[in-house]
Amino acid sequence: MSSIRLTDVSKSFGNETVIDKLNLNIKDHSFTVLVGPSGCGKSTTLRMITGLETPTAGDVFIDDVRVNDISPGKRDIAMVFQNYALYPTMTVEQNISFGLENKKISKEERKRRIQTICDIVGLAEYLKRKPSSLSGGQRQRVALARAMVKDPQVFLMDEPLSNLDAKLRTQMRVELISLHKKLGTTFVYVTHDQVEAMSMADDIVLMDNGKIVQQSIPSELYNNPNCVYAAQFVGSPQTNVLSGYLPEGVKLGFRPEKVQLNKIAMSKGITMTAKVVTKEVLGSEIIYSLSTRYGSIMAKTDIEVADNTVLNVGVDFVHMYLFDKNSMRMEFSSDMQAAVKNTFTAKAGSLI
Template sequence: MADIEFKKVVKSYGDVKVIKSLDLSIKDKEFMVLVGPSGCGKSTTLRMIAGLEEITEGDLFIGERRVNNVHPKDRDVAMVFQSYALYPHMSVRENIAFGLRLRKMPKDEIDTLVDEAAKTLGLTPLLDRKPKALSGGQRQRVALGRAIVRKPSVFLFDEPLSNLDAELRVQMRAEIAKLQKRLAITSVYVTHDQVEAMTMGDRIAVLHDGDLRQVGTPLELYDTPANLFVAQFIGTPNMNVAKGNISEDGSKISIGSIEFAVPAKWKDACKANAGKPIHVGFRPEHTLPDDEHDWKNTARLSGHVDIVETLGHEVVVYVTIEGLDKRVIAKADVHKTPTPGDAMSVDVNLDELHLFDGETDERLSS
């Protein structure tokens, strides 16, 4: 079993706590993605698993073993770096075999393992080439091959695709996810790209300022974000958020000069928080022109178009709303593209609202 357990783990540099008190369980054979903005502590968390950063407080377990003071080479983990970290004077074969040679493994065993990894990754025709003769995607495959041949208990990935172009990134993230499922090895993957996180992870851990803000499946994070940070971090384009208030009797919600009845699923939460300030969230796909949906429970927002982004299959429209003094993001039919400056009304699907406490930013209990 290669499950990973953080128990109240703290990482400090002097007086600065980069990781404040991390409790996180990663299951055996799971693909866990750590995501968050730059400086949130995700790479530090990964490096603590690898043993490249010391733990200031708390305990870290890999399987049944507490590894706080275990040397990196004895943790049975393999790491794939952002920079590939290939030796330029070695061939692909020599790069993949390097770690095995350090272990003084017999040559015939090394050759067998390297050939297996090369076949798995489509590197067989490239085994005699040097890294300078490879594309970025091929170099990344070599880095993966070097990790695979070790047959570790845990794979660690530190933003391995950030140096690739957009098209190759899409291709490689699918290959890595497929490879992880095939090998069934516990994997922890760090990225700042929430699209990468959503498409690759079995579960996602969202970090912010050294705190774990939410852990869940991609759909759980998208459908029921636990707080305002996760709500706005997960999803492209970002969720619209407006400051609002619940009426004194808990029956209505107002944002700016716009007022509407509390949707059915939020009635109990709004009664419990009657008269309080809240944040009202609604995603762009739940904000559409009135002739492009069949929703029954809506609120009408009217204003003028500021920016139009045509994405081929759809249009993203930024609309400044009268009575709200806020710009919201809506989606529209690509064949009905508005022009900046046009008057425009959009409807918000009230059955898809997200409500957060106005002071704590935590999701109200629906």
């Protein structure tokens, strides 16, 4: 078992509260990703799980054992950092073995563990090399192997791929997913990158200002965001949100990929006139910035039209979100569908 639970956890630095009464449950064997912008509290949360930070209030449990007063080295966890933190004068084998030597593990057992782990992460042929002779991806594997060889209950990773180039990040994401399946251990991963979060996690914790905004599986976060913040954080380009045209401060949201070009009318949706301002051709898809009387919106499609083209675009009701005046998700009732329809139908043929 390797579940984690934070109960009413707060963390302050001086007069600044960065985590405020956080309640978080991380399931045993899950790949849980804490995601959010810089300063949202995700790394501080991770550091409190590791014991590198002490909660100002509240409790941290690992397998239902309160660990607030247990030192990091006794929590049966392993941490992988952003900067790898390898010893430059040691070989790969020595770097991996170092922690085991400190724990007085026998030489034979150390050798067995190192060989097993290096076979898994593909480092067997690099054991005698120094970190300086390795690529970024290989050094990251050494950091992972050094953590894995301890056979911990939990792996904690703080932006471990942020120093790698885009191609290598993609490759390492695949390797980490495969590694999690092989080990069957609980992974807790921190990132600001929504692509990493969506592609790797089986449970996403979206954070902002020291609080959890939404916790769910990736598909649920994408398809059913509970607020404007969640809707716009996930997806690229971000979700279109139109405000100021519906009663009681209600906002209308829809994803760029749900915008249909060259639509004359939609019986169960809206149509509006738009002008192509810019476009980005990205191979199999094109991203448009469109000007409408309701403001700028983004569209993502495989249909190509020329710059400055004026056309009708449509969005089906099934692909829309409604948010109240506090930016929280609300029911899209038949009455609200009629109100939205009437608002956009009345002004569909104009850009001003």
